[in-house]
């Protein structure tokens with residue numbers, strides 16, 4: 001059992017005395033002790049035990065074990081949402097006065113954490129453009145504890161060379177954290193390229209059917225011990241039910257991604273030839289500016305495409321209004337294809353200049369290519385483009 005796709009299917013919690021094939025759902029908030037001595041030993045951590053589901057749960061542990069195996073990490077910790085994973089990691093690793101260097105284009109709520117929430121504890125940040133490796137190095141100060149990136153970035157789909165950046169981080173003795181949500185461990189394993197910590201919103205491709213929220217932090221035993229110490233007592237625990245759903249979803253991640261990637265590449269190629277389209281960005285299109293880096297560190301191009309329509313904000317909105325099948329919703333990585341228009345929604349509060357800095361022009365449309373038949377997906381886009 002050496003291949004990732006098999007591990008995603010075959011790693012599972014120990015069977016109970018019922019010999020079930022599919023892992024049962026452990027909906028329990030706490031666990032009983034054999035006697036007073038057992039209770040004392042578990043509480044003092046002399047003996048392993050679950051104790052309480054805010055600490056541990058068989059469904060949650062199974063999900064963590066699978067994710068750690070897939071990312072090539074020593075250990076992990078699961079959280080109720082992707083944002084809980086981001087916040088828990090910072091809560092565990094950072095002290096007041098510390099500093100973060102981050103790529104400029106990050107998920108909206110992560111941006112809010114940096115700009116509005118972490119400053120309450122005197123934790124500061126500096127943004128650097130995704131392709132400015134000297135910038136990343138120059139902005140690392142004595143107080144800097146982590147360099148934080150997403151690659152591919154959202155929504156611009158720019159690619160950051162994880163190996164190159166991890167060499168800088170190692171030299172400067174700071175942790176490199178990668179939010180690997182867009183790629184999943186089956187398309188990109190940041191730890192293999194030198195990252196110290198990987199974070200996921202499991203809500204996206206890992207669930208893959210838009211049902212549950214979840215998050216996970218993966219890293220060395222030493223890092224995860226710190227995370228555990230913070231999370232056990234601050235309470236961002238993943239629910240057993242959601243863990244069970246996510247763990248089951250991992251069984252189909254490989255086949256789902258195969259379809260997501262194949263259809264997305266085909267749609268990206270067709271969009272590139274369409275007269276209403278100014279340009280298309282997809283990591284595995286040779287026209288992508290960081291195509292070589294994408295080819296090096298990613299197994300496949302993923303399910304996300306962005307493209308820019310020639311007519312600005314109005315054309316982006318008209319395109320969305322013309323779609324019949326695509327869902328207009330905030331999620332991504334779903335079985336159902338999804339379209340969004342960042343300039344009038346998620347990034348509407350930014351000035352045009354700020355939007356340009358994170359790679360969002362007014363006509364930019366973001367597509368999450370689903371699992372529907374590729375010709376039905378194209379038919380819908382082609383109708384949408386008749387503007």
Ligand SMILES: *Cc1c(COP(=O)(O)O)cnc(C)c1O
Nearest residue numbers: 081082083107181201203213214
């Ligand atoms: C959605 C998302 C998150 C946040 O995850 P939630 O599960 O919604 O809390 C973080 N990072 C990226 C890149 C995301 O797409």
